[in-house]
Amino acid sequence: MAREPMAREKVATRLHVEETLVAGQVVGLDHGRAHFLRTVLRLQVGAQVALFNGRDGEWSAELEGLGKGWASLVVGQQRRPQAAEADLWLVFAPIKRGRIDFLIEKATELGCSELHPALTRFTAVDRVNTDRLAANAKEAAEQCERLSVPTVAPPRDLGKMIDAWPEERHLLICAERGEAVPIGEALAEASEAGLGTHPWAVLIGPEGGFAEHELTALTRLPRAHFVGLGPRILRADTAGVAALTCWQAWLGDWHRRPPGRGST
Template sequence: MSSEKIATRLYIEQDLRAGATIGLDHSQAHFLRSVLRLEAGVSLGVFNGRDGEWRAEIEAIGKGWVSLLVHEQRRPQERSQDLWLVFAPVKRARIDFIAEKATELGVSRLQPVLTRYTDVSRVNCDRLAATTKEAAEQCERLDLPDVREPITLPRLLETWPSERRLLLCAEAGDATPITEALQKIAGAPGPLAAMTGPEGGFAPTELDALMQLPFVTPVSLGPRILRADTAALAALTCCQSMLGDWKRRPAFRT
């Protein structure tokens, strides 16, 4: 494991190995040269979600291009927590916020779901993917969450893997506080997902359909009415603190 100081971290698509030379795309080259004003000889951290994180050195740099030389591995690849977030899309700034913070909180999949009261019908998944990449670079993740195309609620439930427990964050009358539900789940851990609805909540027929499914556990997020983006992050925080990877040692920083 290398402890050499690095200037920044970048997600790249190419395979990583000692001695490899990598050419960056125009946007990453512009970021290093014109935003960070880096020069040849500076060390970076690079990762691709498969090969761990490696130290790479800027071999040469010019207008619109950068060549990197890969040296040694800084961290081996780790598997992220198998935690999905299923959420009703909200307006642009707030959906970007959800994607950014959910990445920082360690989700493995972001699944927008279209419900009856969802106001947003189109989701720019390319922009969401770019947001998750930037967040992963900043928070020292070694991979990116899987950003899925929006799907209707009925279709989501038709294709749902029955072994994955779904925490339904809805103020239903018999909803259990999320911390109590997670304590019960801790005895039989398995794949987990949290689901939040739109600002207007789920339609009664949607709630009825969800409550009948054996893999759904309705949970409450407390006595206050939370906005959709707040609810999503509150649910993820509870999941990670009680069943997730928050008990691991913090990542090293140099």
């Protein structure tokens, strides 16, 4: 009987870095991250952390030096190789600060590869702090043990995004009303058709819904799927989490067992 793989030892602190990760590499941290390790986590020299950069997998590292405003780590052994991830975008109309932060965090946990703010006719928010959103995405990636951080794109007009939409990318459009297929039914059909390996995106509209001209433009996309999320009107952040959850359950990696459970 084959032995079940052992669960990897859990590390409390994971950090995303830009440097190439190889054994023996010394990685320096900026002031903010060094302050976090020293003052917030109260780590000491010799503490073990994990590092990842989205390219080289996850590596163990030892805190070699720590001072006021600086820290250095020595890379040890690779803990996990880099693995392929879903090509899944979230396209969303910007919403108020607390809720957009929540949406970015959960979209990262749910495996999105790119996050695209879309300015629609009824978008109520006219400014998007993409630096803050990128920081939220990085922190969420560190916490949820994924091996990459999703890209946060600059805001764009939805009409221009539609005009430049990649022909091969399927688009799951969450519609509040109208002729929309229940999301479970649409994703079940996509799963049966073997579309899980194709590039996908989920589109969440603003609180006021899409304008008629936007819906008309969306219907012209060759791989547009209009879906409903049930009889209740959901907030934009709730709708985003719900749709991404359904996508992962039907087409994503939720068929895999947790680490250390014996199969992928």
